[in-house]
Amino acid sequence: MYEKKPWLKFYGDVPHTLEYPKVTMYEALMNTVSRKPNTIAWDFMGHTATYKEFSKLIDQCARGLYALGLREGDTITISMPTVPQGIICFYAVNKIGAIASMIHPLSPPKEIEFYLNISNSKFALTIDAFYNAFNEIMDKTPCKTLILAKISDYLPGLKALGFKLTKGRKIPKVPKDPRVVWWHDVMKQSSGDVPKSNMKTDDMAVILYSGGTTGMPKGIMLSNMNFISEGKQVAAWGKMSEGDAVLAILPIFHGFGLGVCVNAFFMGGGKSILVPQFDAVVIAKLIKKTKPNFLIGVPTLFEALSKSKVIQSADLSCIKAAFSGADTLPRVVKDEFERVVAQQGGNAKLREGYGLTESVTAIMAMPMNEYREGSIGVPFPDMLAKIVKTGTTQEAPWGEEGEICIQGPAVMIGYLNQPEETAKTLRKHDDGLVWLHTGDIGTMDEDGFFYFKLRLKRMIKSSGFNVYPTQVEDVLRKHPAVDQACVIGVPDKAQVERVKAFVVLKPEYKDKKSDDLVQELIKHCRDHLIKWSCPREIEFRDELPQTKVGKIAFNVLEDEEKEKLKAKGEYTG
DSSP, rough: GGGOOGGGGGOSSSSSSSOOEEEEEEHHHHHHHHHHHTEEEEEETEEEEEHHHHHHHHHHHHHHHHHTTTOTTTEEEOOOSSSSHHHHHHHHHHTTOOEEEEEEEOHHHHHHHHHHHHTTTTEEEGGGGGGHHHHHHHGGGGOOOEEOOGGGGSSOOOHHHHHHHTGGSSOOOOOTTTEEEEEHHHHTOSOOOOOOOOOOSSSSSEEEEEEOTTTSSSEEEEEEEHHHHHHHHHHTTTTTTTOOEEOSSSOTTSIIIIIIIIIIIHHHOEEEOOOSSOHHHHHHHHHHOOOOEEEEEHHHHHHHHHHOOOGGGGGGTTEEEEEESSOOHHHHHHHHHHHHHHHHHOOOEEEEEHHHHSSEEEEEEETTTTTTTTTOOOOOOTOOOEEOTTTOOOOOOTTTTTTEEETTTOOOETTTTTHHHHHEEEEEESSEEEEEEEEEEEEEHHHHHHHHESSSSSOOOTTEEEEOOHHHHHHTTTSEEEEEEEEEEEEETTTEEEEEEEEOOOOOGGGOSHHOOOOOOHHHHHHOOOOGOOSEEEEEEEOOOOOOOOOOOOHHHHHHHHHHHHHHHHHOO
């Protein structure tokens, strides 16, 4: 059925297929530089760089990294918020032919240790505020050089001064450390050429991270072509023009932020307005001041913006399109955002899309001139999608629930050092094509519109971030007081889902249930996990419900929590 591509008749003037240059991301960016040298490439809180200036910074950084010893095939971990140093380094690494491993800058030490080891990173880049997290574990990893940047490096004069006098004063001073090299010293390297790399368009260029069926993060190997194809598909779908601007709110360790808000716009000659942290007030002010043409984010962002008094006094006629991803978009959020946009002179609609890190990010979305309640849209040009009967490679009939499978140039190379997991996820079907089994349940209607239902893999979506319950449970069970643990997502208006843990204590701790122990367990989680994954609440139980085969029945606990919320009138699902 998928060969017919029934969705093509809804494409309008979007091309059915695109041309993709067989180059690296650095080379693709240099093509933009040659076309639009004097166009603004990025804007960081008022500090801007043209494409020509951007290319000089990238080349300078590449010289500095090469002088430090970074070579083709090496891996460097980039642990940065959405700031210029992160994106400059990203493309400089690509120029050298090295691999960028992108991680959350707020990752706790033990998680950083895991990432550095699995990626075999010899170098890392982060900001000075996070020196201690790296210092704590670097000696247990292959990483021997830590490059430190400062948020104020690229802030305009008065803003840089303001930062240093406020937040900057609270950052602990970095001691003398032979492993540390400062960003400004890297960027002073002016001599020596970087040899042209042998990296090809289909070679691995980036490692992003996702959880798996085991709950442990997995390295997702992505090629230059994965990013280039996904970027061109997004640009074509959104009808992006050269000079259009996007508000880059989503972080660069995330495929959505890196692939769409940064790389796609740079390939298309657009401007990326860099936002280093999520703050609804700051974002609203930036929209009012910078007048972006595209807004891309998670549902909670659009909900917060709709409530902002700043937005309600801004001219929103500049917005051409808005896309929501990473979580299900509630209809009430869509309607309210569109109402505010219309009220403020705009006519953009909020479109829902679908994707996953294993394909960089979004690979389908609602067409610009179409809307169907509950649908995540149709596949982008050159991407295929179908529903197969769960546990098989057999295609399901229209309307029947099954697993969503995707195929096309944006699909990953595989999982880093995990051939068995790769083989389970990338499977050859009877048509001879290799399909990515997403682990998501959905349906497709006769017009080719897809509908997301639920995740086969047990996962919580909290404020747009993936939380893997088994990973949190593993950490809780390492505490001496904990015998059993079950972690679930509880519906929450602000976060979509909040993380809650149910804990059975060991016999010797049974009489020690207290608020103090709850706080101790939450702190224990914070020492080992990024904050989004940590439980917001913990409930002690004498026992946990079980299935007939003896597994913990997490769905029973989920149902109990939903019933409690229904009784309070806080949940109607």
